[in-house]
Amino acid sequence: MQASDRFNINSQLEHLQAKYVGTGHADLNRFEWAVNIQRDSYASYIGHYPLLAYFAIAENESIGRERYNFMQGIQTLHLTGELSVQLSPDCVYNHACVVYVWFGIAHI
């Protein structure tokens, strides 16, 4: 990196992006990305009332039940399966750690 662009916005961009949960990076694996997708999806379902209503009709459940289920889905995302992928040993990204801690996995 040249001295000139050490302080410009581009170099900070990635850092800025990493502050948000759900953003990715070059070392993200399939599982982590999928978790993000799932979480975003659940959040989106809950956020859009018509979608909830639609699911409720399709599943013959009440809307409140649907919302509850999705909420549980977000909370228990990490329980849907074991962590099937070995963590890469070079996991030095803060962001990844944040995600793992968020999932309650302490052994990192």
Added chain:
Amino acid sequence: MASVDPEIAKTQEERKKMEQQLASLTSLTFDTDLYGGNDRDAYVSSIPVTDDDENLDAMDNEVARKLASYTAPKSLMKEMPRGSEDDGDLGFKKSQKIIDREDPYRLRRLNRVISPDRNDPFASGEKTPDPSVRTYGDVMREEALKREKEETLRLIAKKKKEEEEAAKEAAEKGVPVPAAQPQKRRNRWDQSQDDDGVAKKAKTTTTSTSDWDLPDTTPGRWDATPTPGRLGDATPSLARRNRWDETPTPGRIADSDATPAGAVTPGATPAGMTWDATPKLAGMATPTPKKQRSRWDETPAAMGSATPMAGATPAAAYTPGVTPVGGVELATPTPGAINLRGSITPEQYNLLRWEKDIEERNRPLTDEELDAMFPQEGYKILEPPASYVPIRTPARKLLATPTPMGTPLYAIPEENRGQQFDVPKEAPGGLPFMKPEDYQYFGALLNEEDEEELSPDEQKERKIMKLLLKVKNGTPPQRKTALRQLTDKAREFGAGPLFNRILPLLMQPTLEDQERHLLVKVIDRVLYKLDELVRPYVHKILVVIEPLLIDEDYYARVEGREIISNLSKAAGLATMIAAMRPDIDNIDEYVRNTTARAFSVVASALGIPALLPFLKAVCQSKKSWQARHTGIKIVQQIAILIGCAVLPHLRSLVEIIEHGLNDENQKVRTITALSLAALAEAAAPYGIESFDSVLKPLWKGIRSHRGKVLAAFLKAIGFIIPLMDAIYASYYTKEVMVILIREFQSPDEEMKKIVLKVVKQCVSTEGVEADYIRNDILPDFFKNFWVRRMALDRRNYKQLVETTVEIANKVGVADIVGRVVEDLKDESEPYRRMVMETIEKVVANLGSSDIDARLEELLIDGILYAFQEQTSDDANVMLNGFGAVVNSLGQRVKPYLPQICGTIKWRLNNKSAKVRQQAADLISRIAVVMTQCQEDQLMGHLGVVLYEYLGEEYPEVLGSILGALKAIVNVIGMMKMTPPIKDLLPRLTPILKNRHEKVQENCIDLVGRIADRGAEFVPAREWMRICFELLEMLKAHKKGIRRATVNTFGYIAKAIGPQDVLATLLNNLKVQERQNRVCTTVAIAIVAETCSPFTVLPALMNEYRVPELNVQNGVLKSLSFLFEYIGEMGKDYIYAVTPLLEDALMDRDLVHRQTAASAVKHMALGVAGLGCEDALIHLLNYVWPNIFETSPHVINAVMEAIEGMRVALGAAIVLNYCLQGLFHPARKVREVYWKIYNSLYIGAQDALVAAYPTLEDEHNNVYSRPELMMFV
């Protein structure tokens, strides 16, 4: 010279050629047909994000250099201030030291001792504290002792004085008394007995003076120990100075091994003998007979240091007044390596350094040096003539400046030419540069000891010192890491070692603002980490931080507050109170003052309720009035500090201090009234019920008190009255007014100000009627205050004007103006100015409908007189007053207009530039009124006069004349303007070249106005000429000028059609200068906006075919601006410009792609949702391959284009572009794609949910999202 230049040029030419050949062999060659060969070198390879960052220098610009300009070139103007800055580097730089800007009162901070650690009762629990530790009780006892001593000394002094007076009386009676000898020598011991001296000293301090404080305010009566920063020390002259002053504090307690015998210079006398021999007698009140300086004093301090103070630590607190700063902690020796510096003050050291430096430069040259300078051949070394004898006379030798570092005896100077005196000893281990002042603190670091041999504690100390030095003197990165380490390891280092190192540094007399800021920052961070460990050190820290609270620098005050607030949160209320309680009745007013302020910070940090019981106890202290005084002062400071947040506690705060109004001590009464004033001010407009209990004593008080106390009481009343209901306010105002009117005559300046303020406050309250003011207040008010003397003092002047305006708001214009209007013809000019300012404000506030015909006549007459008679040109008061009155009178001013215009015309012809400027300014102010009075003809006449003065050479005046013309044109219109527009405008064209900002702004405004309203009066050819001039103005510094210029372009293009203007602009794209091209592109875009894009686009796109880099880039940039300006309108033109953008996005040149990408961005954002997706996707396909660019500007533009596409096309489409690279095998590719993905995600997270790909499940992880497959 002339013959050399072509040669040089030729050589350079050849070299360039060679380089080019080399370059063509080693790297790719450019298509010279397309890029035009060489001139590409001059181009920048990328465009910075901001446009105004370079090339603003007029002298760099060919065109600008040719212009005839009335002002000096900017480059020259820029040069000038720089020059004086450079001078500063020669050693005359203005001192940055804090100490140099402090007044004597603030300097008293240096008198304070960093007290020893105290016991932390929380940590020790139930057990009795170790006798060696200082407890709260100890400190309180010491304070009591000090007070008692002070009292005794005061009595002794008093008795002495009485005796003296008695003696004097006796002498007057004719009896000679030998005891009453006049004191010739300056002897500070006697100073306090000298009444005049005391009074003078006391006056310089900001504190009020009473007998009680006098001993405190004379600096250095009891604090015979020299304060290190006393200004007198800075001068190296040693003559006639008290020996006490000379001892520089830092090196005073010299370590025995640090100052070997014989090394001490005669210049800096440590005077070890006398000093150390009688350290405990310092408090003695009897004057020590001044000894003649004996040779013993000059002997090296070996003897003196044989009785080191080290053992005296506990005694330090008992010496009356003050032990030298750092005396206790600073027993650390100056290391042997720099043994010579130990006893020299930094100032002296600096002096030496310069001296050495000068000597070094003036020494004769050696043979070797001469050999090195001259060529070997062509010179011959001549033998000195036989008759030559070098001067070796001793007298001459003596004249040479002796180096004070040498021994006083004569010694043959040693030749050491290699020595570099101004380069200090290299600090080992990458430590930053150490200033000589720092040696006493960080000297130990220079000892190259083996770290392993040191004890762990010493190692720790060393580590702390290193880190602190890095923080203090290091480079920003060094500082940053050191600060972080200090913070992280704070608990490991421990509070004691840390603070023992940091705090003395803060007391260093040579500290600068920046250094103090950094050290304070260290304390702040460390505090946060140490938390409760800080308790024993609270007082030490306060001693150092409290002075910040009264610093004149705002940020220092804020910093101080922050530290104390954090400290109180870390240490807790109990510790804070225990630490500060003894200072509350300290004998030194300075200490009490800073303590009160610190307490108010504690209150705001921990909440007022927590502090209330303590405050109550302090304010009722029976023991000393000082405690009560400080307690009440704390309340005042709380009110000032937290403002309206006192409201919930207002009643309790008032109750705590109310008894102070009847205190036996007058100072306590005063501060109580001031505190009430502060509370009322903070609480306004609420909380009157809390003050109920003090109303009676206050109003009773003003009848019984006089002088300062009365002033304070009045002040309190002034702030309380506005809180009252109308009826009460009226009643209480009448009560207080009697006293106020009596005090109108007071000669005391302070009292005058307060009275004026209170009158203003009373008058502005609702319940006070106009009649009452008119009859009871006005006569005395005008008699006493509207006198010439009041106009001389700035503060009085302002206060008087404010109060009078406030009165006028109640009683109306006519009364006030009628009273002062005669004074417009007063002979004192400052007084006239004050009258004028008052009239201006009153008339501006209330209009002039109350003014009758007679008064009107007087007023105009007076104003004209005052306006014409003004001699000082500093203020705009007269001008503003004139403008305000004329505008307010409106049509009534018609009869006077001829006279006014006559004055203006006469003054326009005046010799003084200021007068001419003012006359022109006046025209622009009254132009509107003149049309109201139907004086168009008169105005036309003025227009002609102004027109004739357009040759004015002072730019400020020229600017005003243009402004006046503009005002006239604005009101009488283009048709009726004289001189006619067709004559006026050609005259303005050359003025556009003027570089002066005021001229430029007024001129472009005028031209723009004409272009807007009266373009048809001027031939198109003239407008074209103006277009050329305007291009230059597009790069003006001032935004207003640039904006006016751009608008003017639009008007002109509208008036004469875009073709010609555009041709000019497009031609301008070919010029070399970048700034000019950028401005041109903006202008093109503006023309396109005002005349519709279709009139401009064909020509613009045609210009893209010119095979020249600059032009093509200019076209692209214009397109980018154009699409930014036209927004939605762009949807009609996208398809037209797409082929051009395709080409640009595929160009080899980076800047092409960058500019095209930003054009695409603006286009996409403009047409979002307007159905142009097909074209946009097409463009996106061209933009996308550029995502791997590395040049910051290019990648920035590309990313922004993609963001624009996200808005226009939707996130899903861009996501599909992304997916191909998110898990690409190459990391570099993945990184870029994830970056795009992330900005996409942050921008439109929700929208992505529907567009994510369906991942296959693996093991028992369900990746698919079955919900989305549901179908009803």
